[in-house]
Amino acid sequence: MSMIEFKNVEKYYGDFHALKNVNLSIDAGETVVLIGPSGSGKSTLIRTINGLEEIQEGQLIVNGYDLHDPKTDINRIRKNVGMVFQHFNLYNNKSTLENIMLAPRLVLKRDEAENKKVAMELLDKVGLADKADSMPSALSGGQKQRVAIARSLAMKPKALLFDEPTSALDPEMIGDVLDVMKDIASDSDMTMLVVTHEMNFAKQVADRVIFMDAGEILEDSTTEKFFTNPDDPRAKQFLSQVERH
Amino acid sequence: MIILSSMFSAFSADNLKYLLGGLGITILVSVVSIVLSFVIGSILGVIRYEKIPYFSRFVGLIIDIVRNLPLLLIIFFTYFALPRFGVHLSILTSAIIAMTAFESMMVAEIIRGGLKSIDFGQTEGARSTGMSNAQTMWHIILPQAYKTMIPPLISQFISLVKDTSLATAIVLPELMYRAQIVYGQDNTYMVPILLLIAAMYFVVNYGLSLLAKWFDSKLA
Numbered sequence: 001m002s003m004i005e006f007k008n009v010e011k012y013y014g015d016f017h018a019l020k021n022v023n024l025s026i027d028a029g030e031t032v033v034l035i036g037p038s039g040s041g042k043s044t045l046i047r048t049i050n051g052l053e054e055i056q057e058g059q060l061i062v063n064g065y066d067l068h069d070p071k072t073d074i075n076r077i078r079k080n081v082g083m084v085f086q087h088f089n090l091y092n093n094k095s096t097l098e099n100i101m102l103a104p105r106l107v108l109k110r111d112e113a114e115n116k117k118v119a120m121e122l123l124d125k126v127g128l129a130d131k132a133d134s135m136p137s138a139l140s141g142g143q144k145q146r147v148a149i150a151r152s153l154a155m156k157p158k159a160l161l162f163d164e165p166t167s168a169l170d171p172e173m174i175g176d177v178l179d180v181m182k183d184i185a186s187d188s189d190m191t192m193l194v195v196t197h198e199m200n201f202a203k204q205v206a207d208r209v210i211f212m213d214a215g216e217i218l219e220d221s222t223t224e225k226f227f228t229n230p231d232d233p234r235a236k237q238f239l240s241q242v243e244r245h
Numbered sequence: 246m247i248i249l250s251s252m253f254s255a256f257s258a259d260n261l262k263y264l265l266g267g268l269g270i271t272i273l274v275s276v277v278s279i280v281l282s283f284v285i286g287s288i289l290g291v292i293r294y295e296k297i298p299y300f301s302r303f304v305g306l307i308i309d310i311v312r313n314l315p316l317l318l319i320i321f322f323t324y325f326a327l328p329r330f331g332v333h334l335s336i337l338t339s340a341i342i343a344m345t346a347f348e349s350m351m352v353a354e355i356i357r358g359g360l361k362s363i364d365f366g367q368t369e370g371a372r373s374t375g376m377s378n379a380q381t382m383w384h385i386i387l388p389q390a391y392k393t394m395i396p397p398l399i400s401q402f403i404s405l406v407k408d409t410s411l412a413t414a415i416v417l418p419e420l421m422y423r424a425q426i427v428y429g430q431d432n433t434y435m436v437p438i439l440l441l442i443a444a445m446y447f448v449v450n451y452g453l454s455l456l457a458k459w460f461d462s463k464l465a
């Protein structure tokens with residue numbers, strides 16, 4: 001069953017045509033990596049999925065609800081679709097633990113003792129149980145990102161969106177974050193869409209790789225095919241450029 | 246010598262009591278106006294920040310109009326003009342309403358500026374977890390914004406305290422008004438009395454600025 005489905009989606013910023021006739025279907029449990037050059041529309045595409053950007057035409061069905069339908073309650077979709085940002089976006093006025101516990105308390109009305117237990121388990125899972133009472137300003141970038149991932153997981157989402165989760169990190173921090181993401185990807189129920197430049201990560205965990213350029217999806221192939229023999233010439237060229245680095 | 250002796254009689258027990266009563270009214274008007282304008286200003290500031298179609302523009306227009314009027318004109322309006330529309334208010338109520346109306350707009354602009362200074366990523370982080378706009382505002386954005394707004398808010402409130410003296414014009418028996426009454430009895434009282442009420446204003450407002458510093462160190 002498809003968890004995320006784009007049907008002829010068009011997105012404009014004013015006059016600028018940012019997504020051009022996007023068709024894409026991601027099944028529940030799939031891990032998909034989205035790549036493409038800077039400005040190609042990767043962030044735009046991933047942000048439409050939880051309604052941070054509106055689409056102007058087409059249908060975008062997430063977890064059974066059409067995002068383009070004004071009757072759809074966006075918060076209901078967001079409850080089930082978490083997002084991890086390049087710059088973490090942890091709440092600066094809340095401790096690590098409170099960052100994780102806030103939305104389950106307010107949105108899911110989760111019982112306080114249960115909420116704390118879940119939050120501590122997640123902190124443990126991302127290796128930061130000792131940072132429960134730290135403020136975000138006292139964490140390194142890599143630690144912030146792992147807390148942000150724990151915050152998304154606390155909602156027990158069906159799908160997680162990652163927009164360049166390691167691009168703002170120092171190289172030595174990237175591995176810890178990728179390890180947490182690999183762990184999540186191994187959960188066969190979790191749907192993941194990841195925008196990243198980490199090609200090794202893509203090779204290891206992705207079921208499929210999508211390549212886009214100038215607002216269009218140009219290639220949508222299995223990981224194996226994408227890295228060995230992509231159809232699209234621009235995808236080929238892009239690959240040879242990133243592999244050289 | 247003359248100044249010293251006039252100081253002695255100017256600061257008679259009766260006069261001091263009378264002036265302290267004036268200070269009480271100044272503080273009463275200030276505190277009530279500060280509390281009301283903080284609440285109303287916060288609401289208006291959030292509305293203007295939220296860009297609700299038409300409504301936010303309308304509120305913004307009102308804010309800009311009122312902010313650009315002299316406070317004295319607003320005080321005259323509430324006391325002298327409103328009765329013509331059948332609204333009769335006591336001097337004290339008129340003064341409080343005028344101060345609140347004016348200060349709310351100043352506070353609204355400070356609040357909006359503070360909200361705008363918070364990284365939009367904070368909002369997106371919260372909204373992406375399914376929190377509503379109101380929950381995001383209340384739990385994440387406002388607490389962070391208030392922190393940055395404390396210095397400008399307090400300096401706004403300091404000018405509010407000073408501006409209560411304008412209500413002398415509608416014979417509100419606040420500190421400035423009563424000072425004029427006291428030295429009206431005897432012209433030699435003028436300098437000592439003005440010095441004394443200067444000290445009173447200074448103590449109140451300096452207290453406020455110490456409060457601002459305390460908040461700043463507490464929240465930093």
Ligand SMILES: Nc1ncnc2c1ncn2[C@@H]1O[C@H](COP(=O)(O)OP(=O)(O)OP(=O)(O)O)[C@@H](O)[C@H]1O
Pocket residue numbers: 013016018036037038039040041042043044045
């Ligand atoms: N809010 C906006 N208003 C106007 N144009 C925008 C806006 N956001 C993005 N764009 C434009 O849309 C295009 C796609 O942007 P997007 O951020 O989705 O690219 P990206 O593939 O994520 O790039 P990067 O790898 O640099 O993050 C770019 O040309 C960008 O300038």
Ligand SMILES: [Mg+2]
Pocket residue numbers: 042043044164
């Ligand atoms: Mg991007």
